[in-house]
Amino acid sequence: MQRSRSSLANDAEGLAPGLYIVATPIGNLGDISSRALSVLARAELIACEDTRVTGKLLHHFGISTRMTPYHDHNAARVRPGLIARALAEPVALVSDAGTPLISDPGCKLVAEARAAGVTVATVPGPSAAIAALSIAGLPTDRFLFAGFLPAKPGARATAIAELAAVPATLVFYESGPRLAATLAALRDGLGDRPAAVGRELTKRHEEMIVAPLSDLAARWAEAPPKGELVVIVGPPAAPEAPDAADLDSALLAAMTTLHLKDAARQVATALGLPRTQVYSRALALKNGE
CATH class of the missing domain: 1.10.10 (Arc Repressor Mutant, subunit A)
Structure with a gap:
């Protein structure tokens, strides 16, 4: 069994070699942890989805660590080099916002790094899915994160049908332009369940709208919101006991x-x-x- 040494990111003289999975703010920069800042400042390299986005974060906190892009389009080509570097020096992985590996290409990097003998350490922090669940008021004792649904209607309907019987709250990520269609598809495939849409989470205009799926779909049918959102759908109602x-x-x-x-x-x-x-x-x- 492979284990991570949690002391890696606490080394006062510098970071030991390894891959550090660092969560970054989903909106409010004040949510970043002091440990995350320390790791980002002391890493030799930061792998990120978009250097422009991460660059703004680093600049805000006066961090000058070199960055390299790591995203869906270059992951297969870049991954071996990142793993080789992480064997010899500390490498941090961040996403544009939130916790890496939650709907981003980090999973293969972590799996292959572990297989190569790289020590992987977590620097936990913000996650849009967890943040939304914490304020939606829908059941959280059991939930399933389903990421982004397919864009094409047929594939989206199939994916929703596979989730219909899951006895848990469902959590999705979605973009503004696709929101109304996704909410309508969820209503058609799951029934008019209680649901919530979170937008601008942790920012000044944070909003969590809780209503049946049909109401939410109608709300944004004509004027879709901007940005990325979290959609939460309550679990299916318990079946009535037969008499x-x-x-x-x-x-x-x-x-x-x-x-x-x-x-x-x-x-x-x-x-x-x-x-x-x-x-x-x-x-x-x-x-x-």
């Missing part, structure tokens, strides 16, 4: 072709009921009760 008549009807039908135990098992699975409860009722029916 006694439905249970008896299903058992009597199954018992015409199956042994009692097999009939009880089949009906319990179909109706989502405890097998012992269904078996007891099947015995009662068999005995004419």
